[in-house]
Amino acid sequence: MIKIRLSDGSHRDFPKGITGWEIAKTLSTSLAKEAVAIRIGEELWDLTRPIEADSDIEVIKRASDVGLDILRHDAAHVFAEAVKELYPETQITIGPSIQDGFFYDLFRKESFTPEDLTRIEERMHDIVNRDEIVTREVWSREKAIAFFKDLGEFFKAEIIEDLPGTDEITLYRQGKFIDLCRGPHLPSTGKLGHAFKLMKLAGAYWRGDSKNQMLQRVYGTAWSSEKDLQAYLTRLEEAEKRDHRRLGKEMDLFHMQEEAIGSVFWHPKGWTLYRILENYIRDKITAEGYVEVRTPQLLDRSLWEASGHWGKFGENMFIVKDEDKTLALKPMSCPCHILIFRQGIKSYRDLPIRMAEFGSCIRNEPSGALQGLTRVRSMVQDDAHIFCREDQIEEETRKFCVLLLNVYKELGFDELTVKFSDRPEVRAGDDATWDKAEAHLEAGARASGLSYTLNPGEGAFYGPKLEFVLKDAIGRDWQCGTLQLDFVLPERLDATYIGEDGKKYRPAMLHRAIFGSLERFIAIFIEHHGGKFPLWAAPVQAVVATVTQEGDAYAQKVYDTLKAAGLRAEIDLRNESIKYKIRELSLQKTPYILVVGKKEALEGTVALRKLGGEAQEVLALHAVIDKLTNEAIPPHKRPNLDENK
RNA sequence: GCCGGAUUAGCUCAGCUGGUAGAGCAACUGAUUUGUAAUCAGUAGGUCGCGAGUUCGAAUCUUGCAUCCGGCACCA
Numbered sequence: 141m142i143k144i145r146l147s148d149g150s151h152r153d154f155p156k157g158i159t160g161w162e163i164a165k166t167l168s169t170s171l172a173k174e175a176v177a178i179r180i181g182e183e184l185w186d187l188t189r190p191i192e193a194d195s196d197i198e199v200i201k202r203a204s205d206v207g208l209d210i211l212r213h214d215a216a217h218v219f220a221e222a223v224k225e226l227y228p229e230t231q232i233t234i235g236p237s238i239q240d241g242f243f244y245d246l247f248r249k250e251s252f253t254p255e256d257l258t259r260i261e262e263r264m265h266d267i268v269n270r271d272e273i274v275t276r277e278v279w280s281r282e283k284a285i286a287f288f289k290d291l292g293e294f295f296k297a298e299i300i301e302d303l304p305g306t307d308e309i310t311l312y313r314q315g316k317f318i319d320l321c322r323g324p325h326l327p328s329t330g331k332l333g334h335a336f337k338l339m340k341l342a343g344a345y346w347r348g349d350s351k352n353q354m355l356q357r358v359y360g361t362a363w364s365s366e367k368d369l370q371a372y373l374t375r376l377e378e379a380e381k382r383d384h385r386r387l388g389k390e391m392d393l394f395h396m397q398e399e400a401i402g403s404v405f406w407h408p409k410g411w412t413l414y415r416i417l418e419n420y421i422r423d424k425i426t427a428e429g430y431v432e433v434r435t436p437q438l439l440d441r442s443l444w445e446a447s448g449h450w451g452k453f454g455e456n457m458f459i460v461k462d463e464d465k466t467l468a469l470k471p472m473s474c475p476c477h478i479l480i481f482r483q484g485i486k487s488y489r490d491l492p493i494r495m496a497e498f499g500s501c502i503r504n505e506p507s508g509a510l511q512g513l514t515r516v517r518s519m520v521q522d523d524a525h526i527f528c529r530e531d532q533i534e535e536e537t538r539k540f541c542v543l544l545l546n547v548y549k550e551l552g553f554d555e556l557t558v559k560f561s562d563r564p565e566v567r568a569g570d571d572a573t574w575d576k577a578e579a580h581l582e583a584g585a586r587a588s589g590l591s592y593t594l595n596p597g598e599g600a601f602y603g604p605k606l607e608f609v610l611k612d613a614i615g616r617d618w619q620c621g622t623l624q625l626d627f628v629l630p631e632r633l634d635a636t637y638i639g640e641d642g643k644k645y646r647p648a649m650l651h652r653a654i655f656g657s658l659e660r661f662i663a664i665f666i667e668h669h670g671g672k673f674p675l676w677a678a679p680v681q682a683v684v685a686t687v688t689q690e691g692d693a694y695a696q697k698v699y700d701t702l703k704a705a706g707l708r709a710e711i712d713l714r715n716e717s718i719k720y721k722i723r724e725l726s727l728q729k730t731p732y733i734l735v736v737g738k739k740e741a742l743e744g745t746v747a748l749r750k751l752g753g754e755a756q757e758v759l760a761l762h763a764v765i766d767k768l769t770n771e772a773i774p775p776h777k778r779p780n781l782d783e784n785k
Numbered sequence: 786g787c788c789g790g791a792u793u794a795g796c797u798c799a800g801c802u803g804g805u806a807g808a809g810c811a812a813c814u815g816a817u818u819u820g821u822a823a824u825c826a827g828u829a830g831g832u833c834g835c836g837a838g839u840u841c842g843a844a845u846c847u848u849g850c851a852u853c854c855g856g857c858a859c860c861a
Contacts, residue, residue, distance in 0.1 A: 359855090
């Protein structure tokens, strides 16, 4: 007999060699049904693997995070089995579980078509129905390598060859299919169920390296129940409805076209939104002691060579020839800000200097990277560089973090994660400089009280960075803000200040942005709100709509009053039914519709209808103005009741 | 840049195996003067992304290019 301690703390004795599944069955039949694996100590085991010694175990249920992960991995195996049955000439490579599902990378001369995916998916359902027993086998490394080479699975053989350490590897067999895998897996393919779907076909490089062979990647989604699968598909549809490219067109905010790929044509409403957000952030940084500058867009090659950008990003810069000169469109503003800093002599008393610019930057992004407003070639950064003494780094870092958190919160983003990215392989500056920079930035991050995760090797070429990732209304992560500590550029471009002792010193430079690029941030802002902007940011805040032409004169008066109160209003006098106008204006996501007819004209009132609201409110005109102007105050100009105490 | 898919009226889309283009909405004109998410009727609108080829004949087949979409790689 062996002693098993369960996750609720209770102990039970079981015969040696009992399996996790058998234990689950003794606990309850429903638990056994839900079980997909067990956790034994730190390891995850198959349900059918015999337990030989005293252990702590926990039954993993299919709907749990770990359970789903296992389920999705099983889906990947069933997928691979289906592929090998239908297209035996295919080599299978890796097939991990990922968020919401799994993928599998395949190598085959012919391309898979969407029709092939349908066929494969059908076969997957067959395999689940066959309920093939899944067994775990332990092989020697040599045997496994030889086996896969013999099968013609050269990618698999290469994976095994590169596995570190152990001489033994595990394989899982189901039906005629056998795959390398650490496991655990479900006891049989039937346990997977049918809540999966193949989603898309894509290309992916072998081992993630663009120098390698391109493989065919198939993405699938898999869930513990049909209901969860449906919920997921519904979530995708909802995400599609708030896609900024779609809303940009529907709400007439902007467009893009072939003649200017990667650049935006802002329409009046979109540009209004743009200016609102730009002015908002301008107000915020001005209050924090930033000064704003504007620097050139076309700069000589020699500057970019000196800064190091030419060497690292030369290929991604647009070059302009002028007689015997070579100029580049600026891809970023930092060298320019150093050039301003260098004008005149700076004293230690002048620091910190927080120099901001809404810098128009142009980068030749790879064509395949372009994506709506989120990845463009022509963008504006809410960029600023803080020149400071070494002993000011911590405080400046802390201040920036506070500002950034406040901005995100005011704009409706409540959840934030932070990543600390340290030195990349290809970098400028010596190791001692990097040691110092990383230590300072970490201290600053700690001083701000933020918790962060390490993102190794992802720093900029001139310094380590903090990356701020916000979560939108439907749970997607977006990296927007950044704070980068740089000792390298001030050195390369020779920025100095005079210290207390009259000697020259190098300032430290903090590169920082809250939005990142205005274009990208606006895309996120649109998607986060699904086009239903808070009143202060809505390009059109209110539309006066008449019931009949009898109301025209009064409607005009209401409209004039709104405009005089500084509201962004429009008027709809068209000869259409009020039903029609409301429908159209609602689809345009107009925050407020002010319906006026004969009755309102007589009484000097307005029937106020809020977007998304069922009921309307009949108010006196002045009351409507009060209500709207009050609601339209931007968050940073709103009196903060907590602080007024 | 790489892999796959798409590109038809202002928008959303239909057009099977090749016989030379269609709907809804929008626009325009007229009627209607309407009370909270589509009033009715009529009119007009397209070298089917661009170029080449096959064919008696190409939106449809082949091919090159461009852009977009989904990934991969990249992201100062």
